[in-house]
């Protein structure tokens with residue numbers, strides 16, 4: 186196989202033809218943060234947390250393929266501050282009360298907040314009014330925590346149909362469920378939807394807080410440490 190040679194922050198890396206920068210970086214032991222990206226799902230490029238600089242331009246590393254001789258800037262102060270700002274924006278544009286959230290300790294947004302040492306966000310809180318949807322017998326949607334990554338839309342199907350989709354437009358756009366499919370969800374589908382959601386918007390009913398503090402996913406291992414220290 187012919188490898189593509191490129192660098193990330195000066196480190197020489199090898200990638201495969203058509204591979205995204207995020208995936209190639211991972212293979213080379215380099216962590217680039219992601220939120221909307223998920224292995225096995227077609228990249229959507231919605232959150233921009235994976236932004237890197239290539240030839241002076243900011244690019245989403247989850248949708249940009251590696252190219253021969255590419256010079257990628259990843260962990261520079263500029264990129265890291267931009268990512269921190271994106272995390273802060275995601276916090277202020279929703280309603281995130283981590284101590285009461287069932288996803289706390291297993292939440293990618295919260296873990297990124299810790300990674301970027303977020304204290305008080307530099308942006309004003311918007312305190313939006315968002316409806317919950319608990320109509321499905323198996324799960325509920327707490328839209329206060331949704332980051333509109335579309336992982337649920339891309340990854341959760343029933344009988345070839347999408348269970349989740351965006352409803353309404355513009356500033357009112359929010360995640361919704363197909364009422365009929367949502368009423369027939371199996372435990373396995375609800376579990377998959379909850380695990381695919383990076384935050385605590387999709388919560389399977391009757392499993393909240395099942396894992397005690399200290400044993401949750403990010404209690405012992407900060408996000409990104411599985412790829413890079």
Ligand code: SF4
Pocket residue numbers: 280281282283284286287288289290292293294295330384385386
């Ligand atoms: S979804 Fe994540 S960031 Fe939001 S309240 Fe829950 S744990 Fe905190």
Ligand code: SF4
Pocket residue numbers: 330331332333334335336337338349360381382383384386387
């Ligand atoms: S419900 Fe979860 S998975 Fe779906 S768009 Fe919102 S944050 Fe993403």
Ligand code: FES
Pocket residue numbers: 218219220221222229230231232233234235236245246247248
């Ligand atoms: S992870 Fe690349 S845009 Fe979201």
